[in-house]
Amino acid sequence: MSLLSVDNLSIGYETKNGMVKAVDGISFSLEKGRPLGFVGESGCGKTTIGMTLMGLLPDNAKILSGSVRFQTQDLVRLTEDQWRSVRGKDIAMIFQAAMNALNPVYRVDDQVREAILAHRPDISDKELNHRIRELFELVEIPYERIHDYPHEYSGGMKQRVIIAMALACQPQVIIADEPTTALDVIVQDQILEELRAIQSKLNTGLIFISHDIAVVASICEDICVMYGGQIVETGTRKEVFSSPRHPYTKTLLGSYLSLDNEEHIIIPDMRESADLTLASGCCRFQANCTACDAACKSDQPTWIDISPTHKALCCDAGIIRNPHD
Amino acid sequence: MRLQYILAKFIEIAVIFFVILTMLFFLFRLSPGDPISKVVDPMLTPEDMAHMISQMGLDKPLWEQYVIYLKNFVTGNFGVSFHYGEPVSRIIGERLGWTILLFTTATFLAALAGVWLGKVAAWNKGKRMDNVMSISALVCYTLFIPWFALLLLWIMGFKVGLFPLGGVLSPELWVGDSSTLVKLLDLIHHMVLPLLTLFIINLGSYLLLMRSSMLSVLKEDYIITARAKGLSEKVIRDKHAAKNAALPVITSVGLSLAFSINGGALTEQIFTWPGIGRELIFAVSNNDYPLAQACFLLIALVVLVANLIVDLLYAWLDPRITY
Numbered sequence: 121m122s123l124l125s126v127d128n129l130s131i132g133y134e135t136k137n138g139m140v141k142a143v144d145g146i147s148f149s150l151e152k153g154r155p156l157g158f159v160g161e162s163g164c165g166k167t168t169i170g171m172t173l174m175g176l177l178p179d180n181a182k183i184l185s186g187s188v189r190f191q192t193q194d195l196v197r198l199t200e201d202q203w204r205s206v207r208g209k210d211i212a213m214i215f216q217a218a219m220n221a222l223n224p225v226y227r228v229d230d231q232v233r234e235a236i237l238a239h240r241p242d243i244s245d246k247e248l249n250h251r252i253r254e255l256f257e258l259v260e261i262p263y264e265r266i267h268d269y270p271h272e273y274s275g276g277m278k279q280r281v282i283i284a285m286a287l288a289c290q291p292q293v294i295i296a297d298e299p300t301t302a303l304d305v306i307v308q309d310q311i312l313e314e315l316r317a318i319q320s321k322l323n324t325g326l327i328f329i330s331h332d333i334a335v336v337a338s339i340c341e342d343i344c345v346m347y348g349g350q351i352v353e354t355g356t357r358k359e360v361f362s363s364p365r366h367p368y369t370k371t372l373l374g375s376y377l378s379l380d381n382e383e384h385i386i387i388p389d390m391r392e393s394a395d396l397t398l399a400s401g402c403c404r405f406q407a408n409c410t411a412c413d414a415a416c417k418s419d420q421p422t423w424i425d426i427s428p429t430h431k432a433l434c435c436d437a438g439i440i441r442n443p444h445d
Numbered sequence: 446m447r448l449q450y451i452l453a454k455f456i457e458i459a460v461i462f463f464v465i466l467t468m469l470f471f472l473f474r475l476s477p478g479d480p481i482s483k484v485v486d487p488m489l490t491p492e493d494m495a496h497m498i499s500q501m502g503l504d505k506p507l508w509e510q511y512v513i514y515l516k517n518f519v520t521g522n523f524g525v526s527f528h529y530g531e532p533v534s535r536i537i538g539e540r541l542g543w544t545i546l547l548f549t550t551a552t553f554l555a556a557l558a559g560v561w562l563g564k565v566a567a568w569n570k571g572k573r574m575d576n577v578m579s580i581s582a583l584v585c586y587t588l589f590i591p592w593f594a595l596l597l598l599w600i601m602g603f604k605v606g607l608f609p610l611g612g613v614l615s616p617e618l619w620v621g622d623s624s625t626l627v628k629l630l631d632l633i634h635h636m637v638l639p640l641l642t643l644f645i646i647n648l649g650s651y652l653l654l655m656r657s658s659m660l661s662v663l664k665e666d667y668i669i670t671a672r673a674k675g676l677s678e679k680v681i682r683d684k685h686a687a688k689n690a691a692l693p694v695i696t697s698v699g700l701s702l703a704f705s706i707n708g709g710a711l712t713e714q715i716f717t718w719p720g721i722g723r724e725l726i727f728a729v730s731n732n733d734y735p736l737a738q739a740c741f742l743l744i745a746l747v748v749l750v751a752n753l754i755v756d757l758l759y760a761w762l763d764p765r766i767t768y
Binding site for chain 2: 209282
């Protein structure tokens with residue numbers, strides 16, 4: 121049984137111009153020990169998914185339909201009090217350290233300590249200190265630095281603390297939202313290496329959200345490519361990266377700069393963002409799609425299977441089935 | 446915090462104070478009005494007048510007067526008040542305590558209440574409670590002090606007769622052998638109206654400041670982090686948001702204490718509170734040069750020291766600031 125399964129989830133934001141559907145009917149499931157990656161450009165709905173799984177959506181957001189199954193409960197129906205006992209304990213989030221994710225006026229160890237105490241208020245001092253030491257060892261922060269304030273840490277160290285904080289209560293699901301985006305490549309690599317090691321050691325469920333396909337590829341077994349609030353292609357890492365089928369996935373991979381494809385790099389000619397006000401269920405990529413025809417405007421895209429694990433959402437099965445287009 | 450920093454700060458204060466001292470000296474020599482006419486009886490003969498002028502050192506060259514002025518300051522000799530005929534230092538000493546008592550009490554009470562109410566208002570942003578609190582705070586903030594003080598005095602003191610019209614003590618209670626408790630209650634009874642005036646006027650600005658500061662802190666990422674840990678809303682509000690949000694209020698408290706002597710002159714005048722501010726108004730309008738000069742110096746000193754205290758307090762409360 122899956123650790124977490126999301127079925128037909130739609131989320132909208134109430135704006136002055138009406139309801140904007142940021143997430144439109146997505147389904148996926150997370151398996152233990154198989155990190156799941158969400159990749160897509162800014163505004164595609166990746167972070168909204170992460171926040172939904174934490175019950176931290178802003179006030180103007182509304183879950184329009186769908187369910188999120190975790191253990192025996194549907195997270196969509198939880199009350200705020202029930203959420204409080206899930207957050208940090210069963211599902212935890214790793215935030216981006218470059219943002220002010222650590223409170224500047226408290227010492228880092230106290231902030232991690234607080235995460236444990238929130239769910240285990242009766243833990244003994246001895247056990248608590250032992251756990252703190254264990255966590256900081258896990259993320260490789262020297263013990264003598266744990267009483268420092270966040271501003272005394274480097275970006276990489278702050279990110280490690282945030283990881284330690286997320287691991288504090290041994291959650292079953294960890295959601296990492298752009299955890300390495302603001303770090304330089306060397307530190308980024310170290311943090312990813314660490315995340316990978318921790319993930320395989322603790323064998324937790326990991327959802328990794330990033331706009332950086334290389335980062336997602338390096339850590340995730342399964343990939344969901346998102347565009348305009350929809351998952352447009354999903355498959356194993358190998359399937360998505362070596363044989364992309366959806367036109368958007370091809371564009372995304374083609375625009376990625378690497379030393380090998382220097383000559384074949386495609387600078388995509390795309391609108392800045394997807395039109396989220398389109399009716400639900402229609403193809404959001406049509407305005408930017410090179411293969412778009414009249415049928416795309418009227419038809420609803422359907423899931424086209426390529427393999428048992430690999431599928432893409434499109435109106436035109438021919439395009440999806442033919443890998444060499 | 447390093448001792449070195451505090452030392453450097455003291456030197457800085459000394460230098461600024463010296464500059465103010467010098468400016469004051471020249472300002473007083475430039476100001477219109479004649480000190481002689483205030484202390485010297487017009488019936489005196491011109492010879493006697495000249496004698497008095499030379500006794501006060503006013504016939505000496507300016508630079509020599511300046512040196513004497515500095516020497517007197519260093520030795521703590523501020524001269525004798527023209528009006529009272531008493532050493533200025535003694536008059537100031539008597540008045541300062543009353544001013545400090547009134548203003549520190551009012552400022553701290555207002556700051557505590559303002560921080561707490563501002564926090565609650567921000568937390569309930571957009572709700573009825575927030576609207577009522579914000580608008581009331583705005584009204585308090587824009588109140589014209591003399592008008593409000595007179596209104597309070599007229600209604601509570603005169604019409605209702607609940608509180609005395611002015612002063613700090615009832616002489617009959619203090620001459621007789623009343624107990625300390627009775628004297629204390631009498632003092633508080635006198636303090637209520639001026640305290641209320643200052644409290645209400647300060648409260649508005651602290652509340653608005655705390656509210657806006659809290660609102661911006663609530664948008665910070667560490668508030669989401671705190672929520673993600675599963676902390677209760679009360680812990681998030683009081684521990685994670687309020688401590689960060691209260692920092693700007695501390696600056697404001699320091700500054701308002703710094704300007705309490707001159708800023709509170711009107712309140713002191715209306716409630717005949719025997720403090721420095723009222724003495725300053727009196728000294729200026731009566732050309733009591735030595736007294737006015739000492740009052741000005743005191744204001745400068747209080748501003749400088751209050752700034753120093755705010756700096757040190759900040760470093761203690763905000764770990765990001767080290768000196």
